[in-house]
Amino acid sequence: MSATIHRLDKSTAPSLDPMVRLVAGDMNLVNAVILARMESQIPLIPELAGHLIAGGGKRMRPMLTLASARLLGYTGTRHHRLAASVEFIHTATLLHDDVVDGSDLRRGKRTANLIWGNPASVLVGDFLFSRSFELMVEDGSLKVLKILSNASAVIAEGEVHQLTAARRVETTEERYLDIIGAKTAALFAAACRISAVVAERPEAEELALDAYGRNLGIAFQLVDDAIDYVSDAGTMGKDAGDDFREGKATLPVILAYARGNPEDRAFWKAAMEGHRARDEDFTHAVSLIRSTRAIDDTLARARHYGQRAIDALGGFANGQAKDAMVEAVEFAIARAY
Incomplete structure (x- = not known):
């Protein structure tokens, strides 16, 4: 069954607020688990982990676990610890990513x-991964453990795949989608799917929530990669042009390179190899991306995957949870506008 993108109130921009309100009570319990499991007799561990965990993130992945449980009418408590486990996996990968990328913000x-x-x-990233697996084991479900441990492995594979593709401007769109499907979408998918497991729902509902999360994750990353070229540090929470300077062959670059003339291609090749990384080079990169409509087409793909995420919810009953999950997709895409 298909579900078109729609909201009752289109006078306001899409927001995560409906999802935040939907899961607020549950999220307080998840946060309590996070704070308790972040503790250690080694003071540096909670200090460093707390810097990132309390750093203003949207907590979108654990919220998806909670919202999916609400969509299914689950009334137990297992999803609280599992949502904390999801957040620990995400935080650990961020700590490791920032080291690999040499990020400052x-x-x-x-x-x-x-x-x-x-x-x-x-x-400390390793410590958080360990805490995450402790929480999975405590839940006692081998199926949950399989889903989340597989997602962790896929994320690591995606990061290595991205590393081997770095500074290779000839990276194909297919390879790029494989990378973001692993490093971003896999955890979105797992975060949603585990709620169907704890709620003991049919496999068809598991797969529907997996599809929702996976397609939302792809759309989310496509938008992130687009706004690296059209936004600023205040909007993104990172330095504009970080992907460019790190030689990441994201979709805007892949499209601009494919559509460029020989001079443009020579620029992109030099830039991705690290030879054109000054501010004026980034400005030129932005102009090439705009002139080739690479941002427009990247966002068009994001909308496509966003619609697929919403379609995946078509078989679930209408209500507050479903509306919030639809609007979360719209929010993920609207960040670029």
Whole structure:
């Protein structure tokens, strides 16, 4: 069954607020789990982890676990610890990503690796992964453990895949989609799917929630990669042009390179290899991306995957939870406008 993008009130911009309100009570319990499991006798661990966890993130992934449970009418409590597990996986990957990328900003704040150094960031990331798996094991479901552990492995594979594709401007769109499907969408999908497991719903509903999360995750990353070229640090919470300077062959670059003349292609090749990384080079990159409509087409693809996410909810009953999950998709895409 298909469900078109719609909201009752189109006079306001799409927002995560309906989802935040929907899961507020549950989220307080999840936060309590996060704070308790972040504790350690080694003071640096909660200090560094808390810097990122309390750093203003939307907590979208654990909210998706909670919203999916609400969509299914689940009234138990298992999803609280599992949502915390999802957030720990996400936070650990952010700590590791910032080390790999050499990032200075995360959510508008200095990154943990900039403050405490790379070794501490990597080791605390490992600690959070361990806490995540403790929570999975405590839940007692082998199926949940399989879903979340597989997602963790896929994320790591996606990061390595991205690393091997870095500074390769000839990266194909297919390879790019494989990368973001692994490094971003896999956790979105798992976060949603585990709620159907704990609610003991049919596999068809598991797969529908998996499809919702996966397509939302792809749309989310497509928009992130677009706004790196059209936004600023205040909007993004990271430095504009970070992807460009790190030589990441994201979809806007892939499309602009494919559509460029020989001179443009030579620029992109030099830029992705790290030879054209000055501010004026980034300005030129933005002009090429705009002139080739690479941003427009990247966002068109994001809308396509967003619609697929919404379509995946078609078989579920209408209500507050479904409306909030639809609007979360709209919000993810609207961030670019």
